[in-house]
Amino acid sequence: MYTVIGSPNTRALRVYWALEELQLDYEFIPAEPHSTWAKATNLSGKVPSLRTSEGFNISDSVAILNYLSGKHGNEHSVFSFPMGTTERAEQDSITQFCCDDIDGPLSMYQKNSVFHPSSLKLPEIRSIANYEFSKGLAVLEKRISGKEFLLGDFFSVPDIICGHCAGWAISLGFSIPQSNEVSDYLKRVRRRKALKIAMEKTRAK
Ligand SMILES: N[C@@H](CCC(=O)N[C@@H](CS)C(=O)NCC(=O)O)C(=O)O
Known part of the structure; x- marks a missing residue:
């Protein structure tokens, strides 16, 4: 347990x-x-x-x-692919991309608006984070193109990270394109039982 x-x-x-x-x-x-x-x-x-x-x-x-x-x-x-395989290296690379480029901008915005002292709060942070997040989604579109999940046929750790970030982004009011391969992918993972x-x-x- x-x-x-x-x-x-x-x-x-x-x-x-x-x-x-x-x-x-x-x-x-x-x-x-x-x-x-x-x-x-x-x-x-x-x-x-x-x-x-x-x-x-x-x-x-x-x-x-x-x-x-x-x-x-x-x-x-x-x-999950076993450690020490090239497939696992690709899995880790995609996971790290999700943390840096999808989670990162949301985290930067949330930290500044919630956890940082008021003297360090920056109104500009929202547009900077939105810009970084859109760049991350553009790369995600290339990574997911023609695939069901980020590792191809297998649902895996980076799908959970991206699926979670999609809900987080919506709750923060960040924009996600309504119709392209990324939005279809994010809807697909977020529909999981x-x-x-x-x-x-x-x-x-
Ligand atoms: N890389 C960590 C980040 C953990 C994290 O930042 N959690 C947030 C809540 S979602 C938190 O506790 N933030 C408090 C802070 O940044 O001081 C993870 O993926 O678990």
């Missing part, structure tokens, strides 16, 4: 989504960033963290998703 620390309004939703895809049991603590639980499980006070039944703690959504997909994943759930179940289960608490 796993325990997830993190409110579903944060990147913890990625972990809930992955656990539902993998059909694993979990408990959860809907902790906000810098809460007592967040500080107890991550030195930076960030969420999410995952606690294993042996009491081992893993922080960072990508580390958690890679751990879960490596341990429990297969071609029917959250797929596991995401719906994860949101219902964790938001009900």
Whole structure:
């Protein structure tokens, strides 16, 4: 049994989504960033963290998703290529692209508007982040062209990151094109049953 620390309004939703895809049991603590639980499980006070039944703690959504997909994943759930293969190198490269170019701009905007001291808040940050996010989507369009998922036929970790970021971007009012291969792809991943179940289960608490 796993325990997830993190409110579903944060990147913890990625972990809930992955656990539902993998059909694993979990408990959860809907902790906000810098809460007592967040500080107890991550030195930076960030969420999410995952606690294993042996009491081992893993922080960072990508580390958690890679751990879960490596341990429990297969071609029917959250797929992961083995370490040391060129396919895995490509998987890691796509994951890193999603973190830098899709998650990065949203993170920059949210940090500045929520977590930074008011003396450092910049009104211009929104248009800068929107510009960076649009650039990320343009590259995502090339990466997804002709494919169902980012790794081709297999639903995997970067699909969860991009699918989560799409919902996050919409909630922040960032623009996503309404009709092209990227929007079709994002709609496809966000329609997955596991995401719906994860949101219902964790938001009900
Ligand atoms: N790379 C980390 C980022 C974690 C992160 O920044 N989480 C946000 C909530 S979604 C947070 O706790 N922010 C607090 C802060 O930036 O101080 C991950 O993917 O888990």
